[in-house]
Amino acid sequence: MKINLIRKPILFAIHDDEAVSINSINNNNRYLIYTCDECNEVLIPRIGKAKNKDGTTRLSSFAHKSGNESCSGGEGIIHKYATMLIQEKKYIYSPKRNGKKKKIEFSKVYRKKQNLRIGNSDFECDAKCISSVGEFFIEIYFSNPCVEEKIDYYNDNNLLSVDIDIRKIKDVDVSDIDDYILEKSPRKWIYNPDKSKIEAKIKPPIGNGESKWLQYIAGGVLAVITAIEVGSHVKEWWSARNKDEN
Numbered sequence: 001m002k003i004n005l006i007r008k009p010i011l012f013a014i015h016d017d018e019a020v021s022i023n024s025i026n027n028n029n030r031y032l033i034y035t036c037d038e039c040n041e042v043l044i045p046r047i048g049k050a051k052n053k054d055g056t057t058r059l060s061s062f063a064h065k066s067g068n069e070s071c072s073g074g075e076g077i078i079h080k081y082a083t084m085l086i087q088e089k090k091y092i093y094s095p096k097r098n099g100k101k102k103k104i105e106f107s108k109v110y111r112k113k114q115n116l117r118i119g120n121s122d123f124e125c126d127a128k129c130i131s132s133v134g135e136f137f138i139e140i141y142f143s144n145p146c147v148e149e150k151i152d153y154y155n156d157n158n159l160l161s162v163d164i165d166i167r168k169i170k171d172v173d174v175s176d177i178d179d180y181i182l183e184k185s186p187r188k189w190i191y192n193p194d195k196s197k198i199e200a201k202i203k204p205p206i207g208n209g210e211s212k213w214l215q216y217i218a219g220g221v222l223a224v225i226t227a228i229e230v231g232s233h234v235k236e237w238w239s240a241r242n243k244d245e246n
């Protein structure tokens, strides 16, 4: 049996009840209090260019102040960090379609317990977002996949939902963690009635100040596009009809 002796670094810690990544630690905040999500002990950020005994550069990571090496820092915090990041950044990238992905922006992201219920079910999502086409549910796959009953509920009730697979996050370079969660990790639609239509419809949320004007302009542009589309359909229909007659 092969035993993996390379310890995975602890990349996340709790500060002020929220998850922080080692990537956000700098000289200004490195002396704040950080604790371990798993064992509640104090964690010390190790940053900079410290060397391991074998001369290789030591990764930036958290270490237990007590020297406890048996605790891995827990897995729940990775989940917590991912949802917190989405709430803070208010966007994710869609699954790839024809090799392309689209930035989906949200006007609001809920991730606190009381707001996570999915429809009328007893299921909870990891993050509930408000997009320009309505509610948008996010499932984060780190240690456990989304249960089948929940996937069925999303589908049976036509709820726009996406699954983000961050199982390989510990293999990602520390500085790429945020991009990995928001954009680069594998992801797939759980339910999306018509991918092309939804992706085309999802627009950045409009800020409060300019909202009225932009909505009018957007409404006008949409009307023109619709008119052109309808026009081209009529044209197609007309030429098809003439063809049939010929």
Ligand SMILES: [Zn+2]
Pocket: 036, 037, 038, 039, 040, 041, 064, 071, 072, 073
């Ligand atoms: Zn611990």
